[in-house]
Amino acid sequence: MTFAATILTLYPEMFPGPLGASLAGKALERGEWSCATVNPRDFASDKHRTVDDTPAGGGAGMVLKADIMGAAVDHAIATQPSAPILAMTPRGKPITQARIREISHGPGVTLICGRFEGFDERLFEARPQIEQVSLADIVLSGGEVAALTILDACIRLLPGVMGAPDSGVEESFENGLLEYPQYTRPQTWEGRTIPEVLRSGDHAKIAAWRKAMSEDHTRLRRPDLWERHEGVRDQSASGARRKNKDTDQ
Known part of the structure; x- marks a missing residue:
């Protein structure tokens, strides 16, 4: 079964990016996972393909529009109805290795990449199946880097990607602890x-x-x-x- 990744992003050229190289790239070539992008601009109706607007109540920056993002999410759901949907946002719950392992055992994942000041909150109210997740207590320019990181963590756990079946069992966070120190030659x-x-x-x-x-x-x-x-x-x-x-x- 192919692990299908769908990424909602304003910058589809960023994918598969580094995941097209090394073990993940070889697995992509073998068809063990797939990578598709959805650009929210394709769901905008105006000639400028506008996806954002100024914050209600005032303030700096721009906010991704709920109607545009909602339509893009609905398209992704129709494409992969059984895949979990994760939105990359610093307001989200820190993702864990346990959740990564759960996702890697499924049919795939849909990742929503935030930009600007983030999402209109009504998107999450109207689509409660969206999980809001973050990598750490940091703020990135956009969710694409976080999405690549989460994808890398999932792909390396797919059967056969790392080679030896036990390669990931004793790594940091797999048993709730950090990994022990490693050594190799020279003695x-x-x-x-x-x-x-x-x-x-x-x-x-x-x-x-x-x-x-x-x-x-x-x-x-x-x-x-x-x-x-x-x-x-x-x-x-x-x-x-x-x-x-x-x-x-």
């Missing part, structure tokens, strides 16, 4: 040596070291992730205790 570089445990051949010790490093790095670098991880772990342990207690009765 010694500028006086720094690969940790002895990784040269021991003892797979159990290596696994334990990697788990400890993953936890340490997450706790120090991303306390927000660590707090969430600990909460999930405590909840799982509490559930297990309740289950055992119920069994003993």
Whole structure:
């Protein structure tokens, strides 16, 4: 099954962009995913193909019109009715690796790229199936770069794209933690040596070291992730205790 990506953008020439190279590009050539763009200007009725207007209430910048964007979204829905629809906006919920994995297991995705001051809020009120997502607490010139990033994250998880089936299993965020440190030859570089445990051949010790490093790095670098991880772990342990207690009765 081909993973079908549809991008609503005022700059269709930006796609597939970097996704036409490397592993994603080879997968595109093999037909493992497809890339189609929809330009909202095609749904404007005036001679200038206007897609934006000044903010109601005044203020700087321009706002993408709800009627034009709504028509473009409806076209995308008709083309891919079962695909999730994500709007790129800094006001959105930060997207997670778990959500990326869910999307990659589906038929495809429709991505709406914002521009200017963003979208008329009535678009989301009228089309509640649209998920508002962001990459991080940053503001970009437009949603195209964010859309490319999300697409890259999805495509690399498609079967056969990365090669080895387990290539993405132990990466950062897959288990709620940051990935452990990686090393390769030469064994010694500028006086720094690969940790002895990784040269021991003892797979159990290596696994334990990697788990400890993953936890340490997450706790120090991303306390927000660590707090969430600990909460999930405590909840799982509490559930297990309740289950055992119920069994003993």
